[in-house]
Amino acid sequence: MPKQVGRPRGRPKDEGKRDAILDAARSLLLARGLEVTTEEIAAQAGVAKATLYANFSDKDDLIEAVIRRESDRTVTDEDFERSRSGPAEVALAEYGKRYLHFINQRETLGWDRLISLAAARNPELPRRFFSAGPGRGQKMLTGIIDAAMERGELKKGDASAAADDLAGLWIGFTNLEIKLGARPPLSPAEINARALRGVQLFTLIYGTTNAD
Template sequence: MPSEQHAATPDPKTEQILAASREIFLELGYAGTSMDLVAQRARVSKTTLYTRFPSKDELYVATISAECERSGLHFAPDTFDDVPLEEALRALGRRFVDLIWSEAAIRMHQSVTGEATRVPQAARLFFQAGPEKAIATFVAFFERAAARGLIKTDDPAFVATQFLATMQGGVHCALMLGACDTPEEAEREAYVAKAVALFIRGLA
């Protein structure tokens, strides 16, 4: 069974704040969210909120990061050392699609995209806290796989970005546009299995 590194469990007040901020950022977007509203929704004092998150930017980054942590997208490079490569990629692929195809992630992505030209800071923070960290984690995973002789590549960063793009697929675009329903469990499993098999052949 793979062992994973997790961030220290947040204290109850921090969990309350992050739960409230997640709801509000989804409802109102970055621009429409205020620290006062988060404090009210979380039922904490402003002092408690600002002690843990001195600015809205820091709260936004923490909210996105917490979502990625819950989905298992932040993991140590050696987490899957005892698992065959294809099995590891299928597990990671499922984690990734379960997050980015989720209703919450789609709503957040739609909000960020809609605000990008008006509030570019929100888009930049979203990318740094979510996609950029996920990409770095997968780059480290593929660097280790290459060092162990499991894959042949001189560009693990390219392999990582292509893997994530393959997992994202056309489904993500359709979900963003409201053009399809969220895939069911069996559909997700089948999609990831086919995508990983194709990806593995490309690395052979």
């Protein structure tokens, strides 16, 4: 399982302050990008700079923790474990709804921009930030599909490639339209319909009932 990031050894003295730091960092990073300083984040969170560094080793560690929390709010580790053992179509449809709900937000453009610009500071940062957020989701979807393949609910094959296929069925060109402001975000009904349709098409390709 992906490890928890952004948390030093031992329990932080005040989880409320840690959450306030994460909230402030999220707000400022989306508004201003990587140029925001830890001093500004601490000030907006209403904590001392020393408190920030008691919870996070440096700014990159803090950014990674913010991105990981965004991912965790979409699908928690507990949700993932339940999904791995549940019926494939149900688990994939539920995952698709959560995934589409997250990428349906225009503010995700801020995360895309932040991750891509991180390379100017350190070539390793984009991969590190990707792993904490989108990469974690990618591994979870792959894990759900792999478990379904092992149970015989889906045809055996490359689970990672299958996850990529399913994500493409969910997103299509619509995600790009939303990001560019060419259309409004999906409604809850559209999200549900898109998630279900993607899984239905996916099972036409990978479902064992369609095997010869």
